[in-house]
Amino acid sequence: MLYGQPPLDPAAPTVTIPEQFNVADAFLDRHLREGRGDRVAIHYEGQHYTHAQIAELANRVGNGLLSLGVDLEQRIALLLLDSPQFAAAFFGAIKMGAVPVPLNTQLRPDDYRYMLNDSRARVLLIHASLWQTFSPLRPELPYLRHVVIVNDLEASVPLDSTTHDFDDWTAHASPQLDLAPTSKDDSAFWLYSSGSTGFPKGCVHLQHDMIYCTEYYARSILEINEQDIMLSAAKLFFAYGLGNGLYFPFSVGAQAIHYPGRPLAATMFQLIERYCPTIFFGVPTLYASMLSLPDVARYNCSSLRLCVSAGEALPAELQQRWQATFNVPILDGIGSTEILHIFISNRPGDIRPGSSGKPVPGYRALLVDEQGHEVAQGETGNLLIAGDSIAACYWNKHEKTKATMHGYWIQTGDKYFQDSDGYFWYAGRSDDMLKVSGQWVSPVEIENTLIAHPAVLETAVVGAPDAQGLIKPKAFVVLKEGLTPTEELTEELKAFVKERLAPFKYPRTIAFLPELPKTATGKIQRFRLRDTARTLPDDSGSR
Structure with a gap:
């Protein structure tokens, strides 16, 4: 069998999980039993919340959901900013047996309509x-029964029998909650995850998944402990941020800093x-922005023992400049929503700038050609x-599940090659998806938006490196007959996309062409x- 069971990894940590298992117990209740309840769990807007306080609030959320008629395995959508309420809602839903579905807070109404109807969420918690x-x-949401609002504004939102205030709702709920009798293989x-057609895919993660990410990566690579304080620029609704700012620190009784604003x-x-x-957990675009600030060395980063980068490949130059400026290494790695966190990574004391590093103990990597056969070392293959x-x-x-998940293995959609020392080097995407500012962007989605503009005849979007070597969307546009490229039209097209899609998806540059290159069949x-x-300079017809 081509994609059979991989051989055991002798370097993998031993992880034992009982058949009956609710992961909220490992991240919440265990700390109370082991005497860490009074330790700070979350720093938020100048306030401090202990592990005991988060555990109690999670219990109240779980009981509140039960009072709304939520049953085992029903989905609970979380449209929440990074906050103690996010932590309590996420773990509280899991503890009572429901399935929380964190949603990206930066999307547009059409995205929320699709995901709420696709997930059939019964309750939405929203700031x-x-x-x-x-x-x-x-x-337009036939499955949604109740909305619970976390009021972070001075003005109140009108309430009714199906719209509830979070503080009042939790205050009337019991602070005690029994664990739902879930198994380790139940949905958690x-x-x-973004799709190549623009439609997102719901990745179903199980009760044991966060435990494996913690043991394989957070403990083995980062060597986290209860003295750590973790700050993640990536938000909690991302797979990357969910580990960084929630279950990694909660796995060891450490502290997380939750910041609700833009990073x-x-x-x-x-x-x-x-x-x-x-x-500190960041993404390459953020590290580039931080290093570009005037007199950047004046900032005191002496508390940091490690920095981590993921979301897109970290250029070697950025890694080296950061190390030289702050004397703190950045561990670049690759993860995915489907695999939940980082599975190939550089390590403390073992960094190859520009590479993604080596497989994290517990994960196996395989590079194959288009026929599924393993490629030779040094050759580029599908990862x-x-x-x-x-998931x-x-x-x-x-159909997408069958095409992507093959028994023990999953197609990541990335192309890599492995050098003679065992380091993996990113070579691009297997499909046309782009990673922009740490988030997946579908060129098709941008193209479908641009083509709706009355001036656009044809368009195609690809990834192009900016001055920092980071990938950004670049649109090639063929205008309708009689129209001429201008600076004003360029900015109008960018604004047109920004108004209709999440802002990070807009094309940073636009090049006007008389026609798009095509095959004989029109592709x-x-x-x-x-x-x-x-190679095309951004002047005259290209902006």
Whole structure:
């Protein structure tokens, strides 16, 4: 069998999980039993929440969900900013047997309509500051029964029999909650991963998945302990951020810093100086922005023992500049929503700048050609990964599940090669998906938006490196007859996309062409556009 059971990894940590297992016990109740209840768990907007306080609030959320008629395995959508309420809602839902589904807070109404109807979420927990985006959708959500609002605004949101205030709702719920009798292979939570057609895929993660990520990566690579303080620029609704800012620190009784705002470069330095984290998790675009600040060496980062980067490949130059400036290493790695966290990584004392590192103990990596045969060392192949944190399936997407998940192995969609020393080097995507600012972007989605503009005849979007070597969307546009490229039209097209898609998806540059390169059958030759994107200067017709 081509994709059979991989051989045992002798370096993998031993992980034993009982058949009956509810992961909320490992991340919440265990700390109370072991005497860590009074330790700070979350720093949030100048306030401090202990492990005991988060555990009690999670119990109240779980009981509140039971009072709304939520049953085992029903989905609970979380449209929440990074906050103690997110932590309590996530773990509280799992503890009572429901399945939390964190949603990206940066999306558009159409995205929420799709995901809420696809997941058939019965209850939505949402911050009031996000309510205006969501509220017009409510009549179009036939499965949604109740909304619980975390009020982070001075003005209140109108309440009724199906719209509840979080503080009042939890205050009337019991602080005691029994663990739902789930098994280690029951659904625990979902995360949505972007799709190549623009439609997101619900990755169904099981009760044991977070434990494996913790033991394989957080403990083995980062060597986390209860003295650590963790700051993640990646938000909790991302797979990367969920580990960094929630279940990694909660696995050892450590501390997390939750920041609800945008992770701007100067703000990250302010948080580092204020809270003195020991581990900082970022993405390459953020590290580039932080290093570009004037007199950047003035910031005190002496509390940090490690920095981590994921989401897209970290250019060697950025890694080296950061190390030289702050004397703190950045461990670059690759993870995915399907595998939940990082599965190939550089290590402390073993960093190869520009590479993704080596497989994390517990994961196996395989590079294969288009026929599924393993490639020779040094040759580029499609990356497959085996490991116990891989999602069980894509919800309601049977064909996509079969095409991606092959027994013990999953197709990551990335192309890599492995050098003679065992380091893995990123070589691009197997499909046309782009990783922009740490988030997946579908070129098809951008193209479908641009083509709706009255001036656009044809368009194709590819990834192009910016001055920092980071990939950004670049649109090639053929205008309708009689129209001429102008600077004003370029900015109009960018704004047109920004208004209709999440802001990070807009094309940073636009090049106007008389026609798109195509095959004899009419397919766009994207490889030629990628070559053009690397060589065409951004002047005159290209912006």
